[in-house]
Amino acid sequence: MRIDIITVLPELLKSPFEASILKRAIEANLVEIHFHNLRDYTTDNYKSIDDTQFGGGAGMVMMVEPIDKCISNLKLQRNYDEVIYMTPDGETLNQSIANQMSLKGNIIILCGHYKGVDQRVRDHLITREISIGDFVLSGGELAAAVLCDAIIRLIPGVLGNETSALTDSFQDNLLAPPIYTKPREYKGWKVPELLFSGNLPKIEKWREDKAYERTKERRPDLLED
Numbered sequence: 698m699r700i701d702i703i704t705v706l707p708e709l710l711k712s713p714f715e716a717s718i719l720k721r722a723i724e725a726n727l728v729e730i731h732f733h734n735l736r737d738y739t740t741d742n743y744k745s746i747d748d749t750q751f752g753g754g755a756g757m758v759m760m761v762e763p764i765d766k767c768i769s770n771l772k773l774q775r776n777y778d779e780v781i782y783m784t785p786d787g788e789t790l791n792q793s794i795a796n797q798m799s800l801k802g803n804i805i806i807l808c809g810h811y812k813g814v815d816q817r818v819r820d821h822l823i824t825r826e827i828s829i830g831d832f833v834l835s836g837g838e839l840a841a842a843v844l845c846d847a848i849i850r851l852i853p854g855v856l857g858n859e860t861s862a863l864t865d866s867f868q869d870n871l872l873a874p875p876i877y878t879k880p881r882e883y884k885g886w887k888v889p890e891l892l893f894s895g896n897l898p899k900i901e902k903w904r905e906d907k908a909y910e911r912t913k914e915r916r917p918d919l920l921e922d
């Protein structure tokens with residue numbers, strides 16, 4: 698998989714890809730991440746990427762031309778499955794979207810700033826708009842990092858134990874059950890006895906019950922559909 702990220706702040710985005718699972722995925726050639734600085738596609742001496750709103754109003758708007766130049770240049774080199782715009786008014790990211798995206802070959806992610814981008818970018822260049830939640834960040838970069846993390850860990854081979862992504866919360870619309878490790882008892886806090894029984898079907902049933910209970914209590918909305 699190849700992800701091209703268009704941003705005015707590449708430095709804000711680099712570190713998540715330089716540690717842990719994402720770093721290993723890149724080193725193992727399971728994913729390629731490329732950053733494109735929008736200022737490299739500007740046409741004036743000031744390297745402007747934004748301007749005031751037509752019709753008046755507070756806040757700057759990212760201009761269509763540098764974004765179009767950058768995306769067109771990428772599209773000349775390869776086909777893209779999706780051109781995603783990170784924006785608080787997009788569809789809210791969930792595990793199902795992450796699953797779908799992890800199956801794609803090449804995607805572009807555009808990070809917004811200021812008031813956002815000229816609507817013509819959204820109408821003509823973007824294929825999908827994604828939000829990471831009902832709150833406003835100062836730019837799309839951190840949202841793009843969140844999306845990339847959610848996608849990349851699902852690419853086969855990225856996680857050591859292939860089954861571990863399958864048992865994540867949300868994969869079956871349920872939250873994950875409680876988990877325990879050594880020691881068996883700490884300060885009198887005990888691990889449920891059943892987990893030492895060696896009775897795998899019983900343990901599996903206990904985990905399913907706990908996952909269901911936890912979901913019912915914390916996220917009843919997940920059980921609705």
Ligand code: ADE
Binds near residue numbers: 784832833834837840
């Ligand atoms: N840009 C600013 N806020 C955002 C959000 N919540 N999700 C995605 N992109 C954003």
